[in-house]
Amino acid sequence: MIILIRSSLWRKPSFQGTILKPRFLTSLNLWNEDITPEIKRKIEEHWKNKIASKPFNENDKSKEKYYVLPMFPYPSGSLHMGHVRVYTISDAVARYQRMNNKNVIHPIGWDAFGLPAENAAIERKIAPSVWTRQNIAHMKNQLEQLGCSFEWDREFATCDTEYYKWTQDLFIKLYDAGLIYQRKALVNWDPVDQTVLADEQVDENGCSWRSGAKVEKKLLKQWFVRTTKFAKSLFDNLDSSILHDWRDIIKLQKHWIGECNGVNFDFKVTNSEVEFVTLWTSHPEYIEDVKFVVVSENHILAKQEGVTDVAGAVKLKAELENPFTKHKIPVFMSHEIEYLPLTDSYVGIPGVADKATNFAQTCGIPHDNTPLLKNTDEVTAKQEHICNTAKHMKIGGYWTSAKLKDWLISRQRYWGTPIPMIHCKDCRAVTVPKDQLPVELPNLSTLSKKGGSQLAEVSEWLNTKCPKCGQDAKRETDTMDTFVDSSWYFLRFTDPVNKKKIFDENKAEELMPVDLYIGGKEHAVLHLYYARFINHFLHSLGLVPEKEPFKRLLVQGMVMGRSYKVKTTGEYLPENKVKILDMKKNKAVTKGTGEPVVIAWEKMSKSKHNGVDPAEMFEQYGADTTRLLILADVSPTSHRNWNSNTFPGIMNWQKRLWLTIRDFLTYRNSLPKMIPDNEFKSHDDFMFDSRNYYVKGASFNYVISQQMSIAVSKQQGLTNSLRKCPPAVYAYSKQFERALAAQIIMLAPMAPHFSSELWSGFVSAPKRLNNSEEIIWDKAVLDQEWPVVDLDYQLELSFQVNGHENALVKIARKDLENLPKEKALEMALQQKEVQTTLTKRNILDVRYDCHKGFDGILNIITDQPPPKVKEADSV
Template sequence: MIYQSRIFTKLSKIPRKLNHRHISGLNLWNEELTSEIKHKVEDHWKDKLSFRKYDENYPGDKYYVLSMFPYPSGQLHMGHVRVYTISDSIARFQRMNGKNVFHPIGWDAFGLPAENAAIERQILPDKWTQTNIKQMKTQLERLGCSFEWDRELATCDPSYYKWTQNLFLKLYDAGLVYQKKAMVNWDPVDKTVLADEQVDENGCSWRSGAKVQKKPLKQWFIRTTKFAKALLEGLNDPLLLDWRDVTKLQKHWIGECDGVNFDFKILGGDDFLTLWTPYPEFIDSVKFVAINSDHILGRGVEGTKKLPVELLHPLTGEKIPVFVTNELEFLPLTDSFVGIPGVCPKSAEFADSVKISYEKTAILSDTERLSRQNQICRQAEALKVGGYWSSAKLKDWLISRQRFWGTPIPIVHCNKCGAQPIRDLVALPTKGELSDWVNCECPQCKQKAKRETDTMDTFVDSSWYFLRYLDPTNSAEIFDKNKISKGMPVDLYIGGKEHAVLHLYYARFIGHFLHSEGLLPEREPFKRLLVQGMVMGRSYRVKGTGRYVTETQIKVVDKKKNKAVVTDTGEQVVMAWEKMSKSKQNGVDPGDMFKEYGSDTTRLLILADVAPTSHRHWNSNTFPGILNWQKRLWLTIRDFIKHRTNPPPAIPDDEFKAHDDYMFDSRNYYIKGVTFNYCGSQQHSVAVSKQQGLTNSIRRAPPAVFANSLQFERALAGQIIVLAPMAPHFASELWSGFVSARGRLNQSDEIHWDRSVLEQRWPTIDSNYNLDLVCKVNGDEKCVVKIAKSEFETLSQEGAAEIALKQKEVKEELSDKTVLYTRYIKHPDYDGVLNITTSMGWREKETNL
């Protein structure tokens, strides 16, 4: 047995200097893997899962992985478990790949639910919120997430919302904040204003579900429309990766920026109307403005009627009449129309009907029109009356909220000076001092004044939190520009699709604004998105009444047709998959999962079976696959220790070498797939299945290979390392068993024996492992050529083409065709594709088109 003994002799000389603090486990390998054992493992390792924290001065590449911060409701739900397990797995993966990882956490802590809960319990919202934060933090720590808790923030903390107010004032100073009377969406249940974005397609509140009412109120707005064109164009920024459907949603929300906004002052008051026109070059020729009966000025008016209100033209100073009418065809989601009858037939027809005289406007060439548009827009911008391109339907961001528990708007109202900004922190009043808080002194004239009592929409708080994480203790400024330039943009942002329009739009707007102020290095704050699907639970709803019942209350009649009845009454029940919620009685308590299975098993269950972007149907029928896999891994380490401690009889060299080579191929094949699916494709369920495939290969090895094979050891080490980001406690215990049977592995820089599994380098593909060069002609695969990784890394398009043209299958396909061009794509999973396009293929393509 020369082959085996040579390996044994070489590897047995390795010194055994170990740091037992990092790698010593419980050594319970003779025990069966039960939930009790898993809990013991997690208790042992929970304080030992060390990780390298983010360091601005670290020489390696930074990687900012951000999960949307939670509202502190007091209890994690399975949606939380999913998003934070994903982010933590990626953070650990990137650290093991040498990145300077930043993985922060905080709390989106303001909002109406806390205020309502506090009223019900007769306590302060702050106390209720802090209690919930403490509870949820404990649960996240139980989940094993490697967050940088020393950078934790809460939006309700004065040290945070002081800077939210500072951001408001930056916008105010830039002319992007204003107050005016408007028809607003009033939620009669929550008794607060909602932005248009917070009203669903049925006209109901996004939170309470109540039918929204229209109500006139004076409100604060942020002029997001000024950045509409930049925000639309930014969606084509090559910086953005994997935005897919989110790009479409954002583009749809913004709309085509094919017109310009102008502010028309309402004569006799301090309000104004922002009006959009597709003819900015002819804005001087406005003869009337029409509004419909939904507009704040047109309430209660029927038919067509001229209002006793006039507008002041922002550029000419002319008085412009206003008509209420439903005869004009308004663009969708708009309630106003700028009448320029000299160029617009629709305007001309209406002007004729109400006897407004006008002159035909001369037709401009494209060059003249563009020149005129630029001139008009510059003039309007100089006068601060608009002049920026936007869409007809896009509205400014209404941020006023009529509630206590929110960021105070730092404005004082003075009878002499009007609205005046407050440059210092405006803290929320404590219980019992509201009247003293409201009455204050004007910062300008020092006379009596009143504070603004509206608070900001919580979307303002969440529009910039990812920046404060990078400099959370700065008391002198909102953040240090140098720290931001090193940490931004966010490399991967993880969250639910329900935030793909509102939150992302507002955060992108703030990014564009701060970039225009010279405070951010890039306009776009988020480089790559991972939009995870919801966790769905099986619900049981009584047909007719809509009442939800639990699974224990029903009897399934026909599972395939989703038919069931209430056991006691015989009422028909509709079975469906719906988002988990208490009201639907279909939720799963993560605490129960931790208690029954352990946190690592829960993490694996939430990652397995379906891609993170898909909805996850939570069904215990899928659990055995993960539970059995963990048991197989446990048995593998038990057998590894056993066969290393008491080597079994050797097997023939040729048989041993065949197994050794198989382990080499398995290790490379599966680690290649796992690595790609961890972060390349972001298909973590496939990464799990690839790991299970590697386990199956390892388990097939005979005892002699367990005992003596170098490639077996490398494969087993790789197996544990790639598992570690997903199941850190369990992998740490497996690693402790693996290390306890050390002494047979070549001590190169591949394995750090004195370090924990989470401190290991991510396994790489061997340079002599063959990768695939897929050769295609006109899109059809003809053959696959195996090329060693060492050659593949430097393979150029010319080199790939030269290899492909030597292949028999490619030669035959090209025998009667002319090659037009070739295209070589190197894929992130280490494989490559060369596609050859021919003259015949081109003609066929043209014909098909």
């Protein structure tokens, strides 16, 4: 315990009389009743319209902006527990940052286009827009019931014409920049949902991710976005200092993109329906010397000609034209070439690679071995020349990986953003003039499962005039992949009502990048890749300030439910049809037949009968208890096994907090007998120490480590300290008063209704003449300033060598925050443990870190590796 000499705070003070409180501080005054689910619901009903936080103020330049963004939901009809988790986390962070004097923007919207809505509408024989709007209304009501402090004035749905107008504008920007093209491609076709699927929407068994149908291959003319042009920028920028806490997401992104050690070039195809193919080579400097191309049986050219599994090599009818020399290049299908992973073509340049030379000799391909360039400078100069020429010719020339493919965005469905292109017999594909945007979907009350033909059948929508020549023309009937809609929504939130342009670049300059982006790991590859690509592209146009759209990521784990599956048939059963024999050993049988049942934790799903309805949780436990349950026990980044056995801990904590306010009111009003001064001082000092210790811990885990569950446990620790105090400390201790205020304030972002009621009781107690200065007594809890560690509280400065702690010293906060690195190093070298560890080692670097109000770390990096130690279990 830290004993500090302060003024005689423990002497019995006088009290002020009761003062009238503003209406928004008035509680239900039910302190003599035990806290029950019914009282929790009364509390939430009382406070639901009083806990709204101040919205983002665009004109307030005195505060630092903080943009916290949860991934917006698909309006499926009702919230699920995964939604509850992500939006509780984002709301807690938003409220925390507001209480830390940040100007917070916390918007929400709806990812409203897509197959599920269209299929649901077909089943119900209603328009997708009707089904979608009904779901949005219901889910919005649930989010409000959850107590989320969203910027509802910035709300939009991607199916709003005022949103997808700008998605179409973005498409045209990409097209004008040469990043969108149309070509015939061998695509994945879902025969049930009647649409194209991207490769990533097909599972390892070759089945559709939505319908489950076996995917077929079709040759269709499709629209692509040339994302590969930005591959190297997207790969290299993953090492940018602007990215914080991306952890393993950087590895996932790098793996998806691949090392950009080659260049793509477009080659025209003759004797084929395919107009051109894109070929990758790690030797762009020799692209003029290509003598042949080999493809696998899965390549579009082999599929088109029906060539399948053969021994040796088969020459195809199709030929390629070298864009630099105009020479014809033969194409072979063969298994004799070892293709790079996830690739289906090989560019043959004899003399550069032995396997190219050997293949040319085996197949009798005329060639002279390409003379190799003499040195690195020659290679570099030739590469730059070739790539620049290719860029000028608009046939590629950008460094990318062998496996990365361009983004296929065509979808043959009705419920999506119409592609703003018009097809003219003479002018071919022409963009819709921007003053004619949006190209609106025709208003269809009923749909059939005919995919893209649905739009093709609406003649009054389909038939139009060519913007260039005025002749009769037809609109594009494909719609965009919904990943396009979600690839830029975070930018529209900065300026959601702009009717003149996609967003105001000055507002983007002020608000971007997003400070914290929160969402599921399942979106950490594709959605994040597409969003990063669009942001890199818009940065190249000067419309956004940074290449990267998101500074920090919080990738939360799934909420898992216990499932019961019949071992022999794989049928999932609801819990009421299962007889549990031994839960600890996961032994169970079906009721009636006694067949063995497999018990497992799996992602919540209606089909697995293991889901939990948030509405039932709100009714049974209250919204705030549900919020606390979803945040407690496990890190946000870990999967959360939803188990009612963990509920009592949170409910008992709420009960102890309720009793603490009841006791505080009782003792402040009754003025119990004073205890001896030395005993009082001991408790007073203990509360000073407890307040600072737990404020430091909870604050650090709220935002620095992003461990909300530990922030909960730190607050529970402070409650335990408060409950240990005798009545006189409740009544007379200023440090108890400060600690209790800090307790309620730190709870507020997580449980805003409940903490508002606790605070109302707290401030209604008689005031001391020397009451705590940092408390704003006439304001609600959510308008309080976040508690900070006292300047004279002793923080820890840890001295490490190569990341392993050697020594620890205590320093007052006011001294630690102003401690220069040189002085900290000097202190470290005075410690015997550090001196021993550094014997015969050279210091290469010193890293010093000390967040305001938190402990400090000085790490000495030497020329020797750190000693091997057993890795501790994670918290």
